Amino acid sequence: MAQLEKLAALGRMAAGVAHEVNNPLAAILNYTEVLLRRSDTRPESLPTLLKIDAEVRRIRELLTDLLGFTRDVARSAGPVELPSLAMETLHLAAPEFKRRRVQAQLLADPDLPPALGEAQGLKQVLLNLLLNAAQAIDDRGGHVWLGVEEAGGRLFVEAADDGPGVPPELAGRIFEPFFTTKPEGQGTGLGLFTSAEIVARHGGRLRYEPRPGGGALFRFDLPRA
Numbered sequence: 001m002a003q004l005e006k007l008a009a010l011g012r013m014a015a016g017v018a019h020e021v022n023n024p025l026a027a028i029l030n031y032t033e034v035l036l037r038r039s040d041t042r043p044e045s046l047p048t049l050l051k052i053d054a055e056v057r058r059i060r061e062l063l064t065d066l067l068g069f070t071r072d073v074a075r076s077a078g079p080v081e082l083p084s085l086a087m088e089t090l091h092l093a094a095p096e097f098k099r100r101r102v103q104a105q106l107l108a109d110p111d112l113p114p115a116l117g118e119a120q121g122l123k124q125v126l127l128n129l130l131l132n133a134a135q136a137i138d139d140r141g142g143h144v145w146l147g148v149e150e151a152g153g154r155l156f157v158e159a160a161d162d163g164p165g166v167p168p169e170l171a172g173r174i175f176e177p178f179f180t181t182k183p184e185g186q187g188t189g190l191g192l193f194t195s196a197e198i199v200a201r202h203g204g205r206l207r208y209e210p211r212p213g214g215g216a217l218f219r220f221d222l223p224r225a
Helices: 002-037 043-070 082-099 119-137 191-201
Strands: 078-080 102-108 115-117 142-151 154-161 206-210 216-223
Touching: 002 043, 078 119, 082 102, 082 119, 082 142, 082 154, 102 119, 115 119, 115 216, 119 142, 119 154, 119 191, 119 216, 191 206
Parallel strands: 102 142
Antiparallel strands: 078 115, 142 154, 154 216, 206 216
16 A cells, blocks of 8 residues: 555656646747747757657656556546547548548447546547557658447557558567657657556556558557546
């Protein structure tokens, strides 16, 4: 019990620190974007400004993962309409899809019963999976599918892509914290780890398998409301 209380206190502290750090990061990002847009910014400064922009965004991604990891699911769980949540998340990922020439498709019956969960945490899981898929496809273009279905009294969510997939020798490590297959400087190695933890707190399990025909497929289950 004492260990659980310590972990809970650590989670609250991490959430507080993340919120406090996010504010100055947002200011840095805004100032950087202003400088990048200004016509009198010296050309030789552009590579440095772009590097600052990329690193600040990476820190914000890390903080978002930490906030998702510390979120208390039990206190804020309720009915979640997964098809609507999936559509909202696809809209959030749309700029990245457009940049990488990715075509996305939602496969879900709008009349499915609601899941029992915490909407913001589940949205983070979906967004992590969609952005990972887009980044795996890279800039050559491809397809991403997001599906929701009911089976055996539970709701199942699938995110699939036709990218290169995960090398078999690395598939067993992708849910480890700080492990990433992305190039150095890209990603935090916490996205899939925190996603798996969020799903586990909902009483489900996040799984990976190679997609038939090539690519990656992630699947998790949730209880009905």
